[in-house]
Amino acid sequence: MELFEGLPASTLATVAAAARLRRLPKDQRIFSQGDEGVRAHAVVEGAVRIGQSGSDGAQVIIRFIGPGEMFGTVALFTDRRYPADAITLSETLEASWSEAELLDLMTIYPPVAINVIRIISKRLQEVQERVREIATQSAERRVAHAVLRLARQAGHSTIDGTAIDFLLRRKDVADIAGTTLHTASRILTAWEKAGFLVSHSQRLTIRRPAQLMAIAEDGGD
Template identity: 45%
Template sequence: MPHADPRLLQRAEMFAGLSPEELDEVMAAGALRRLSPGERIFAQGDAGVTCHSLLEGRVKIVQTLPDGSQSVLRFIGPGEMYGTVAALMGQPFPADALAVTESLEVRWSVPAFRELMRRHPEIGVRSTASAGTRLFDLHNRVSELTSERVEQRIARALLRLARKAGRPVEGGVEIDFPITRQDLAEMTGSTLHTVSRTLAAWDASGITGSARRRIVVRDMPGLEAVAEG
């Protein structure tokens, strides 16, 4: 049976500020689940009956489009919620959730999560604010896809990942989980060939350093300049 310190929940914005006793209550209302790389947490179209928070590891959210292509909507890190909006609205999950690395999540049934919001109204308030932030981010992503060159979109995607999940290493900032060129293509509405060609050029010029499933941003100002066009 998995075990986790309830204080890990404080990484999630909606649980920040809760007392240790309240965090114990929130954790006890849910169920812990360990995840292996590649494991599917829920599938696009499944009934939205659970709310999820990541405690450790990385998860990616992938949507299959009507033409059969896939779009990586975002990567989830520790402290982030996922599946919650669809579940609370009684809607099917709009995308797949897949573990990228060994991960640990806590999930709540919708009735259990609604009861937590009733007992602790600040959870509901922060949940609404979090949903608004994601909607704003989605609007920005759509704007990028329709108005920017592909090199700009790839640069912005790498900057977001480096700022959110970067760790200092010799010579730059490494994205701290495995990410493939196909992932980048699906994040940016591009192709594997274009992403590979772009990264090769940036590697040669010293902006990035990439190997199999690993990317280091070596020149952050240079990458920012590409993103700004």
């Protein structure tokens, strides 16, 4: 788990003992945007979708959380309200720590504090990259970047290529890429016809990553 990287094995049992563990069914809401009573969360098994709603009620997908990754933690260091909704994508084993428990861990085990800073900084860098892509790149390049990021985050090798573990609706890809559902669907359909990837039961498998990389880097020209 990224939060506890660098800790000696002898301390991991103590750290784990401080966690609250819950096994949750698919489509279970873990917290809602604006909720108080914030905790630091992490996925042990399964996956979680993070979505944020605007003033008009429309929701966009911000991020997917896979095994070993944290979520909801930033709220502990801001206004102590969750900035988004968190909903399980599949049956999920979730660990969480209260603010006091996390601060105690950070005080007793300095690597935990360093890891928290590293995690938040990495997420901020990713957000900055996505904003730059939206401002400067075509929709096709943004969709390619989004699919490749998901493959790096939750991809595993199969005989057909790199399969992304998350269940992905085309709207999810559109949200992450900052484009419309129509545009994302058109692009993904064209890539399927070209043999770059295959989609089955909301699961994407990348068959020709080099072609997607070329599109992400220079539009495939």
